[in-house]
Amino acid sequence: MIATTPSRKTEVAAESGDSPTSGPLMEIQALEVRFPGNRGPVTVIDQVDLAINHGEILGLVGESGCGKSMLARSILGLVPTPGKITGGRILFERDDLLNMSTQAMRQIRGDRIAIVLQEPMTSLDPVFTVGNQITEVLATHRPEMTRHERRARAIQMMEQVGIQFPANRLSQYPHELSGGIRQRVMIAIALICGDVRLLVADEPTTALDVTIQAQILELFVQLQAKHSMAMLLITHDLSVIAQTAHRVAVMYAGRIVEVAGAVPLFDGPLHPYTRGLMHSLPRAGARPRKSRMAAIPGTVPNLADLPPGCPFFDRCAHRADDLCLETMPVLEQAARGHWVRCHRWRDLAPYEPPSPQTAAS
Numbered sequence: 623m624i625a626t627t628p629s630r631k632t633e634v635a636a637e638s639g640d641s642p643t644s645g646p647l648m649e650i651q652a653l654e655v656r657f658p659g660n661r662g663p664v665t666v667i668d669q670v671d672l673a674i675n676h677g678e679i680l681g682l683v684g685e686s687g688c689g690k691s692m693l694a695r696s697i698l699g700l701v702p703t704p705g706k707i708t709g710g711r712i713l714f715e716r717d718d719l720l721n722m723s724t725q726a727m728r729q730i731r732g733d734r735i736a737i738v739l740q741e742p743m744t745s746l747d748p749v750f751t752v753g754n755q756i757t758e759v760l761a762t763h764r765p766e767m768t769r770h771e772r773r774a775r776a777i778q779m780m781e782q783v784g785i786q787f788p789a790n791r792l793s794q795y796p797h798e799l800s801g802g803i804r805q806r807v808m809i810a811i812a813l814i815c816g817d818v819r820l821l822v823a824d825e826p827t828t829a830l831d832v833t834i835q836a837q838i839l840e841l842f843v844q845l846q847a848k849h850s851m852a853m854l855l856i857t858h859d860l861s862v863i864a865q866t867a868h869r870v871a872v873m874y875a876g877r878i879v880e881v882a883g884a885v886p887l888f889d890g891p892l893h894p895y896t897r898g899l900m901h902s903l904p905r906a907g908a909r910p911r912k913s914r915m916a917a918i919p920g921t922v923p924n925l926a927d928l929p930p931g932c933p934f935f936d937r938c939a940h941r942a943d944d945l946c947l948e949t950m951p952v953l954e955q956a957a958r959g960h961w962v963r964c965h966r967w968r969d970l971a972p973y974e975p976p977s978p979q980t981a982a983s
């Protein structure tokens with residue numbers, strides 16, 4: 623097995639026979655984000671290497687507090703103060719986003735990289751109509767368009783995201799819409815410029831009920847294919863990933879702990895944390911729903927007080943006392959396109975999916 627350098631890791635972590643197209647659109651290399659803490663800086667994103675290929679849906683999964691949303695914010699240049707990106711590179715279509723001016727980054731954001739957030743009610747401005755909020759993006763990124771053209775484009779985009787009677791909806795306010803339609807409006811806003819290469823969706827279905835969740839996921843899959851864009855789908859819920867992603871990255875305590883194609887990952891997860899997430903999935907045949915984390919004892923560790931070794935140590939049934947506690951595992955290649963950060967992945971028994979009796983229901 624190969625212990626890798628960051629650049630090698632990123633290159634190889636993009637490989638997967640499950641991706642619809644080859645080659646990275648974005649390469650995140652050795653990314654590090656820190657916040658000041660009472661006892662010195664706290665590293666919330668630690669040496670993250672990850673590639674997002676052209677035209678693929680990459681699922682990023684982990685419990686709350688694992689760093690998923692901070693990784694998304696880093697990509698968009700939106701790390702909240704007093705946090706800082708303290709190392710690494712984010713290459714997007716050959717540009718290093720971390721070396722760009724605020725103005726250039728603002729231009730890319732909403733035009734070539736867009737985001738959809740969990741709670742559309744807090745993302746939409748309650749005092750402006752849906753029409754104002756959709757066309758405002760065009761006013762910023764497509765100033766050459768006339769008002770009439772912007773309105774026509776907004777109606778066209780609303781139709782594309784499955785909003786009925788779009789012309790009537792333009793004059794409505796967010797509180798007049800259901801949660802599902804508000805999320806469709808957010809997706810329309812994200813894609814309105816028509817040139818998005820990467821859509822970041824951060825827990826986009828978490829606030830929705832199960833039926834609407836399935837519809838919105840289906841919409842994402844359709845739009846991703848129609849626009850040939852890449853998508854980073856962030857969720858705490860592996861069942862969301864199972865329905866949509868071509869590849870999956872699992873994050874824990876600010877680090878990537880496993881990356882693989884969706885099929886190899888679901889058939890044979892190697893990291894004990896990923897296996898715990900799998901055991902949190904609903905029973906086969908059950909409708910998709912929020913997964914529970916009851917299969918993994920304990921909670922995500924305090925990032926300000928991590929052990930020198932594996933951050934999953936306290937929760938891991940497979941830990942080897944000295945090695946795991948004292949030495950941080952590196953990301954190793956277990957198979958083509960399958961990477962895992964665990965000292966003991968070779969020693970674990972082959973993966974057994976949870977039986978219907980033991981799976982969370």
Ligand code: SF4
Nearest residue numbers: 932938941946964965
């Ligand atoms: S390195 Fe050790 S503690 Fe960490 S996940 Fe692997 S076996 Fe468990």
